[in-house]
Amino acid sequence: MKYNPQEIEGRWQHFWEERGSFHCDHTGDKPKCYCLEMFPYPSGNIHMGHVRNYSIADVIAHCKRMQGYNVLHPIGWDAFGLPAENAAIQHGTHPAEWTYANIANMRAQLKRLGFSYDWRRELTTCDPEYYRWEQLFCIKFMEKGLLYRKKAPQNWCPKCNTVLANEQVEEGLCWRCDSVVEQKELTQWFLRITDYAEELLADLDTLARGWPERVLTMQRNWIGKSTGATIRFAVENASSHITIFTTRQDTICGATFMSVAAAHPLLEELIAGSENEKDIRAFVQKILGMDKREMNSENQEKEGVFTGRYCINPFTGERMPVWVANFVLAEYGTGAVMGVPAHDQRDFEFARKYSLPIRVVIQPENAPPLDPDAMEEAMTDDGIMTNSGQFDGLTNEEGKLRVADRLEENTLGGRAVNWRLRDWNVSRQRYWGTPIPAVHCDSCGVVPEKEENLPVLLPLGVVTHPDGRSPLPDTPAFHACACPQCGGKARRETDTLDTFVESSWYFLRYTDPGNDREPFTAQAMDYWMPVDHYVGGVEHAILHLLYSRFFVKALRDFGYTGQSEPFANLLTQGMVLMNGAKMSKSKGNTVDPSEMLARYGADTVRLFCLFAAPPERDFDWTESGIEGAHRFINRLWRLVMELAAAVPALEPCSAAKEDASLPKAQELRQKEHLTVKKVGEDIARFQFNTAIAAVMELVNLMYLAKEELAADAGGKRTLGSAISTALTLLFPVTPHLCEELRSRLGFSSPLVEQSWPVYAEEALFRNSVTVVVQINGRLRGKIETAADAPEESVKAAALAEANVRKHLEGLSIRKVVLVPGKLVNVVAN
RNA sequence: GCGAGAGUGGCGGAACUGGUAGACGCUCUGGACUUAGAAUCCAGCGGGUUAUCCGUGGGGGUUCAAAUCCCCCCUCUCGCACCA
Secondary structure, three states: OOOOHHHHHHHHHHHHHHHOOOOOOOOOOOOEEEEEEOOOOOOOOOOHHHHHHHHHHHHHHHHHHHOOOEEEOOOEEOOOOHHHHHHHHHHOOOHHHHHHHHHHHHHHHHHHHOOOOOHHHOEEOOOHHHHHHHHHHHHHHHHOOOEEEEEEEEEEEOOOOEEEOHHHEEOOEEOOOOOEOEEEEEEEEEEOHHHHHHHHHHHHHHHOOOOOHHHHHHHHHHHOEEEEEEEEEEEOOOOOEEEEEEOOHHHHHHOOEEEEOOOOOOHHHHHOOOOOHHHHHHHHHHHHHOOHHHHHOOOOOOOEEEEEEEEEOOOOOOEEEEEEEOOOOOOOOOOEEEEOHHHOHHHHHHHHHHOOOOOOOEEOOOOOOOOOOOOOOOOOOOOEEOOOHHHOOOEHHHHHHHHHHHHHHOOOEEEEEEEOOOOEEOEEOOOOOOEOOEEEEOOOEEEEOOHHHOOOOOOOOOOOOOOOOOOHHHOHHHHEEEOOOOOOEEEEOOOEEOHHHHOOOHHHHOOOOOOOOOOOOHHHHHHHOOEOEEEEEHHHOOHHHHHHHHHHHHHHHOOOOOOOOOEOOEEEEOOEEEOOEEOOOOOOOOOOHHHHHHHHOHHHHHHHHHHOOOOOOOEEOOHHHHHHHHHHHHHHHHHHHHHOOOOOOOOOOOOOHHHOOOHHHHHHHHHHHHHHHHHHHHHHOOOHHHHHHHHHHHHHHHHHHHHHHHOOHHHHHHHHHHHHHHHHHHOOOOHHHHHHHHHHOOOOOOHHHOOOOOOOHHHHOOOEEEEEEEEOOEEEEEEEEEOOOOHHHHHHHHHHOHHHHHHHOOOOEEEEEEEOOOEEEEEEO
């Protein structure tokens, strides 16, 4: 009987589905476990990255189920987004049509892979039954001032025809299409994520055990908390002030100039009527004309022009020339920086270039004093304050506190915290997204839609514009409406939400997906949340994971939950490469999962994805690798086919010690129990590759022992038990194969209802152990001893070993170190 | 520049708390079976002057014992980056 994955896999998938094997609800006394993968965007086809991602999560889900947990393992579709619109424009269809066709195709592919989802919970974010709740959240956000409108310079992608969040601009380019992002002054909707900056940062510490350090660091950097002070500098001959933010207020007396960004709001006032106004304007225009990528480029030389104006250093009373400089970022801090050349490298370079004074105000503690004329770079280390009047002699750390005190006493500024994190721009000028439930009314202003009018349906009977512009502003049937407040004629908001809003809470909806009265019940949510194991790509380290954390905290503050963090444990899986590069259509180095499924079956594909490398690491797809996985499956298949008639159907680890009278049987029984132990430990650490290797070893041993054991009654029982164990341990990885082989062994109960095997301590024990003998740490021999042999006799046996004796000739023994049951090291010289 | 991670055979990777380096798999080689091939099975597979000699990016150190711990250096990958 040949192994036929196509036939077997379909049959067992049907069996599990009929039985509802993977259905779950929030009742019962089992402990819960929520296993989740990052849901796919319905782009058309499942790719190998998905297969790997979902295979990892599926092993976790299966194992947890077998270990007695009530497991929630859902799947759904992140269905709004630009590619659907673009594809629709290209193919002359509607985004909904394209999206739902893709979902149907991809759903079939996932089913073909046999993942253990509770399909009853499948959700689709472009379904009004989903996004209506998102609109409800928006209304609540608006009521709390967490969703608001503001006019500000925004990232604009000319190709996508929409704005982008800061998180969606990578090195000045659009994350989606790589176009150079422009800056545009626009009025947009923002989610006030900065209100949660402190908590988003602090709570990262609570995730330290469950999240990779790398991701935590990325989030910390992105949030970017800086503690320092603001200082106000009076402008000479004017009533205005320039306020700066600094983390080094201790260096205030070393501030010899001021630099402001080209986009600084006060600049116009400063340069109006200035002597070289024309040159200054030309310089400012040059900087403002540069896109983000040019601005950020490393080789950008520091440049500036003097405005002709001065401000006053409030601590020294000195005049500080005000410069416009290209290295000052308008969007960070206050857009102005005090120039302290002695203690800041950028200011140092700038001062040297334009011959501005350099004054040392911090001297190193255990080094010769600095001479400003001889310095080659800024001194940014800690030290002792000097040239700072009353602060002289203090450590600069102490100085930071005292200067901050002084600033507060004299109302010149004071302690301040600055964040790199910006509010999240969620407006998109595109069609295929959740309508923002707000209305523009001439008399009432911008007001939220009434809850009872939800959902605000995205109209499906519209035609997309060839240039990608949203059709909504040209669709009166959509935007003409009554004001929810005064009832007068009003216009509905035509911006849609960033698709990252949908993915910020989908994991909550999975807990109660059919609920048509509320987004989810508190019971379901509190029972399942947080997600215990979240598996996905590291590319979402900031975007999705940060937004989701914010959403849960905000919803908590609305009383939806008592939880503050969505994902207790995060597993970031590596990419599937081909010839060392990420698979991509443009490079032509893709492997189509459908083709692999047709050729090898789901079990082989899953096995290879899990065996090739540990989950966090990237791995190279190789034809010979998947062949190897297939070979192992066939090998296991043949073993069971050969022995099915001969050995009894025994549950895992059920052969007794007495059955294993033959030495081979004894060895096999010990290996069987050791494998249960090892696989359990490896899976707990998500080391699926070594877990699979351990089962391979067990199978290899059965191959070596099968003839001898099949001829002995006890041997048969030992074999039967070991086979059963191998199938049970491998079930989470290759479920169809294992179910089929178990049934062919004569079992009537399916594996899907079995629990995880339990090994016996007694079975791990060996009467005799191999002890390694070293001389000065180098391997010189091996001896067999009884496991319970007394120390002295082991040492004696070690010293008596022939090769050891040879190597000890002429040496005197200083010491003998014994690690019981493992090794003896003889120290000699 | 800052932060994180990684350097082990021809390859993917094992070695969890220091204790037999190279598990498991791939590739390759030889053999068996076969008219032949495929498949399968068995054996070998770090290097080597074949002496239990040398070997985990390089150099020091701690230790009876180091891939593993400490210090210095080199290389690579990823993230952030003129952040005041």
